[in-house]
Amino acid sequence: MSEKNFLMGNEVLGRAARAAQADAMYGYPITPASEIMHFWAGEAGSEAGHDQGLVFQQAEDEIGAGFMLIGGVLAGRRAFTATAGPGHVLMQDAFAMAEAMRLPVVAYIMQRGGPSTSTVIYSQQEVTLACFGGNGNGFRIVYAPSTLQELFDYGLKVFNTAWKYRFPTFLLGDGYLAKMLGEVELYDPAERGLEIVPTEPYLLEKKRGIDLKNVIPSPELEVRYSDGVEYACLRNCLNMEEETLTVNQEIKAAWDKMAKEVVEHEYVGQSAAKTVVVAQGIVAAAARQAVQEASGSVGLFRPITLNPFPVEALRRSVAGAERIIIAESAYNQLGRMVKDALYGQVQVPITEYYRPSMSILPEEIAELIKDNVAV
Amino acid sequence: MADTYNIIISGEGGQGVLSIAEIIAQAAWLQGKQAVCVPYFSTEKRGGISMAFAQISDRPIAFPKFRQADLWVALSERAVTRLESYLKAGTTVIVNSHLVKDLSKLESWQPRIIDATKIAKEQLHKPRTFNMVILGAMLNFVPGISKEGFAAALDKQFADKYARDPELKKLNQQAFEIGYELIKK
Secondary structure, three states: OOEEEEEEHHHHHHHHHHHOOOOEEEEOOOOOOHHHHHHHHHHHHOHHHHHOOOEEEEOOOHHHHHHHHHHHHHOOOOEEEEEOHHHHHHOHHHHHHHHHHOOOOEEEEEEOOOOOOOOOOOOOOOHHHHHHOOOOOOOOEEEOOOOHHHHHHHHHHHHHHHHHHOOOEEEEEEHHHHHOEEEEEEOOHHHHOOOOOOOOOOOOOOOOOOOHHHOOOHHHEEEEEEOOEEEEEEOOOOOOHHHHHHHHHHHHHHHHHHHHHHOOEEEEEOOOOOEEEEOOHHHHHHHHHHHHHOOOOEEEEEEOEEEOOOHHHHHHHOOOOOEEEEEEOOOOHHHHHHHHHHOOOOOOOEEEEEOOOOOOOHHHHHHHHHHHOOO | OOOOEEEEEEEEOOOOHHHHHHHHHHHHHHOOOEEEEEEEOOOOOOOOEEEEEEEEEOOOOOOOOOOOOOEEEEOOHHHHHHHHHHOOOOOEEEEEOOOOOOOHHHHHHOOEEEOHHHHHHHHOOOHHHHHHHHHHHHHOOOOOOOHHHHHHHHHHHOHHHHHHOHHHHHHHHHHHHHHHHHHOO
């Protein structure tokens, strides 16, 4: 039954993972994401968690946690991790392997100050890292919730997206969303008609609903038979450049097919607005309020999936714009994506408001809008 | 933005700054208000400085931070400097006079002064009631929370603790009554 609660963002995510029927977490504590792990440790150690076979393992560091997560997924666990900042950097090796082999690892990432150790508080400077980190091509799905309620909604959703499409899937939050307390409605996904996409092992010689040939790039998979038993042999180490090209082409083809179904955005305000604000995450929540209170022809475009980026929707949303405002708590990370999407499409000035690691309040967006609204 | 009541609290690590913000925000929420709070979290510990933001409103709150406070609570000398920029004309200022000796900067706000440290130690004989004394003082100003409603909210928030330690309920009630009466508008 759904109920309203007064909770901290990190606990909301822990509860979302439970509601999504996650059954394993591998992690290493780091502010501002630690309470997700604390919550899970409590669940795994409880009688119910024990009966349900919940797994919790604190690794020696984030490198270990990332690869344990891969192990869990290969074994068919609905597994996840939670991290931030420098820990997020350390997990990129494992995340790149997950991209390479189409392993549906799930991570809750709560951005903190950067570069490096910096502050433990808040930022939006892990957008590029979350979307394009690792030595690959950014084949990972990234959702950016903007409210505590969306931490629950998308904290649930990431598991389904990951297992349905078999791509690494991340929820990119931030230190404020992680640490703030407020009202959240928790619910059982079944009540809302949300089905739980099943998990299944990649390894182990068990029956699978989805043939690995339809998931793992062909150069990485060899099926062998011995004594009538089928063995799936996987590798992420390739010999030839051509094999690597094939791997990337096959992942790209699957990515493009998935992207059409997964890409998500929100638009608030007048359609064909003359001033369009583009913001993501919690800054989009501030912008939403500013746009709702603004007079004049104003709209907010908010990418919900930062990757794949809602390119077509953005182009449609700014079709009537005379000005575009990009606001983010980073230098040009969302900005770069927006400009890439709009290259050659629009001829209007773009105001870029970049405040790495600083709050962007509704008032600030309102001021930006006022300066820019054509009188 | 305008109809949201903004509260900022700062003090030394260990004084319970975050608990104060959490309790007041949750109490408001339990009485049907929208409320949000967030700590300014760093590597605070004893000896560090701690700070928290709370907002109470009749409608959903978009962002957990704000520029200027309606209610401004400094629990130690260092907190005064830390919070200075959040003052505006008409901000209600409460200080814990036990640790805030220099009020010169705050004169034009006519600060409400309460020695919560002393009350907790000498009158209530439990230093940990410090929080509740401050909360009682704050209650005079926070819109939409009645004293009775606050007591009821505490019963919910502290249900587990009260079950284990029934004395605590009495003590908390006493502490916030003292704080409330001392600063009464």
